[in-house]
Amino acid sequence: MKPAPFAYHRATSLEDAVAQLDDVDTIVRPLAGGQSLVPMLNLRLAPVNKLVDLGGIDALKRAEEQGDRIRYGAMLPHAAFEDRRVPDGSNGLMPFVGGQIAYRAVRTRGTIGGAISLADPAADWLLTVVALEAEISVFGPQGPRTLPAGEFVTGPYLTALDHAELIDAIVVPNRPKTERWGHYKATRKIGEYAESMAIALFDKESNKARLVLGAVNGPPLVLEESAAEISKGANADKLSLVIQHELVASDRGFSPSKLHLHRTVSLRAIQNAGLL
């Protein structure tokens, strides 16, 4: 047995889980798919006195179409998106992203809510939900609340979750059918966390573009100036300059090599969206 001893509670409902987490004297952590937390427990890097397992809460494993948006339960595994067992309103972007996270044996257990709660800057879903302008639905001792995906992550592994709060769902608006997306991820080995990754969206009907960059030492960067240039139909040279400028002007202090990598990845995402 690798981890240090801990107590275990299999939560029967969201309310039960939150009641268990609402403890200031001991370290209580929620267990979702465990694909990041259990390795950390095995390495004894994540201290924990008690685990609250969310695996028994069926309400968190459902996806529901709600008019112009889809509400995805936080405990849906990546493979549910990959296999299209849940509805999609993103023109195939979410199934694509779900199918290229880590490896199949991880995707069957790792969950969308768990991945977003961990807030690893290089995590796939984080970038995706920010790009799709989703909302994060949260439940805690004070009841439910909702916040924009762009405001959920505050730094590397830091989120807006308060004491004993949990993500219960991710609410993704249906994107226009005429919108195209492009994704690009730079990794040294397949299945690894990204060195850089970007998603570009462009809807020719409304002429609206969106460019979001991930693996950037904190929350994903929404590159608004660059997106405005995409809408104007800028060529690759012009876009490269604007992206470079916007990255330098950000607060992330990129090294010259990182700037080069992020700029290249952003351009490739735009290319993969069928632009340029």
Added chain:
Amino acid sequence: MKIDVTLMINGKRRTMSVEPRQSLADLLREDMRLTATHLGCEQGVCGACTILIDGQPARACITLGVAVDGAEIRTLEGLQDDELMSILKESFHDKHGLQCGFCTPGMLISSWDLLKRRPKLNEQEIRLGMSGNLCRCTGYQGIVRSIKAAADKWAGSPSAREEAEG
């Protein structure tokens, strides 16, 4: 404090008392003596401990035994009479899909799942699908050849066609 869990392991119902911190891999190897499931890195990287939980591949080293209460677990031992697994084992033998054999149980389970989901595969798709399993002997050439040979054989078998239709 130990917790009671009931699992269906390779078709047999087992109830046992486990410590919350015990991994499913340790439970299988030490309590059940099912030692085909190998432990390499114990942090979810190498894939040697890949098993099937409710028919889906998973890393037994980063799955807690208590967290899979009620699940159906299948290890390599439990696929002894499986047609596809027999084809894979034969191919690994014929095409030199192993040297020391430590990674082989994970390789077999992962490739079994891959071929169940996608009966027709080219070399590139095999390499992509097997990227979560590490081998430190073969350089992967023999493994990829083995899976390709198995894929071709499986694609032509009546059971594969039945599964594709069903």
